[in-house]
Amino acid sequence: MTPLAAGILRTLVLCGGLVAGSILAAIVYRVPRGMSVLTREAHCPKCLHPLAVTDLLPVVSFLFHRGRCPYCSAVVSWIYPAVEISAGVLTLVLFMRYGPGWAFAAYCLLCYLAIALAAIDLEHHLLPNLLTISGIILGLVVNTAWYLAGGAAIPVKPSSTWEALWPGSFVDPGVWGAYEVLAPHFSPVHAVLGIIVGGGVLWLVAWLSRGGMGGGDVKYLAAIGSFIGPGAALTVLVAASFIGAVVGLTLMAAGRMSRRQPIPFGPFLSLAVVGIALIG
Ligand SMILES: [Zn+2]
Structure with a gap:
């Protein structure tokens, strides 16, 4: 592929990611407020004026209207353009890491879930069942579809994001024995075990800490x-x-948070998910 063609392809992937981000932003706004995610029409939450397609362009509309509603000037939260930008950039980076294919699609879905849940947890301190349970089902469906399509159970090998972004930067640390166990694996069996182990461990933590974990x-x-x-x-x-301990201790040391104050765990899970998607 010529550099020009590669550039055009990457621009298209970035635009696709931004569009996915604007759908995510609508989910982030609507789900915690109990609104339907399937309705097509969008309107300003403050003045209820219907929004035109030109008001809904990812990031561009936000910048053009300087973060305000074009009809009543109500301030729009920075969370929505942040969701759009993270989805766009992550889609592009994952595409450069994995190329077109199944791993790219699977990691995109997982990262979109991570972005939506982090944004909702930051704003509302909750992780809606609609999204978490959909995520459990989606993971099973993605892994089963892959298996039925003839894909083997693949541990995705660590050739590294950095190799794709910056050739020659990847150094093999020689610990792939441990890596094999702790790295992402894709198969229906791993999906079922993942639900049991992932949910089970935190359920145990929640039970032992009596409410410390939601x-x-x-x-x-x-x-x-x-x-x-x-x-x-x-x-x-x-x-x-x-990551949560480092951020919590830093905020306490800076006097921005008290020892008793609960801190949402969802955004830290999401950061770790994005990390493993990029490295995995
Ligand atoms: Zn308005």
């Missing part, structure tokens, strides 16, 4: 396990706990 987190990790298997679900949990 039921939404339990179902979210089960959904992650459903996509990438039990070992990778545990990797995500350990990485998310580490």
Whole structure:
């Protein structure tokens, strides 16, 4: 492929990711408010004025109207363009990492779920059943479809994102024995084990901590396990706990948070998911 053709293809993939991001932004707005995600019409939540297609262009409309409703000037939360940009950029990076194919599609779906749940958890401190349970089912469906289409159970080999983005940057650390167990695996068996192990471990944590961990987190990790298997679900949990501890301690040290204040765990799970999707 010529550099021009590759450039055009990547631009198209980026645009596709931004469009997926604007659908995600609608989900992030509607699901926690109990609104239908299937209705086509969009309107300003403040003045109820219907929004034209030109008001719904990902990121562009937000910048053009300077983050306000074009009809009543109500402020639009930065969360929505952030959702669109993350979906667009992640879609492009995953495409450069895996190329067109099944792994690209599977990781895109998982990352879209991660973006939507992180945004909703940040704003509302909840992980809606509609999304977490859909995620559990979607992971099973994706893995089963792959199996039925003749795909073998593949541990995706660590040739690395960095190799795709920056040739020659990848160094083999020589620990792939452990990696094999803790890396993403795709097969219906791994999906079922992922749901049991991912959901089971956090359910145990929730039971032992008596309310310290929400039921939404339990179902979210089960959904992650459903996509990438039990070992990778545990990797995500350990990485998310580490990131969460670092962020929590930093916020406490900076006096921005008290020791008692609960901190949503969903965004940390999502960060770890994105990390494993890029490295896996
Ligand atoms: Zn308005």
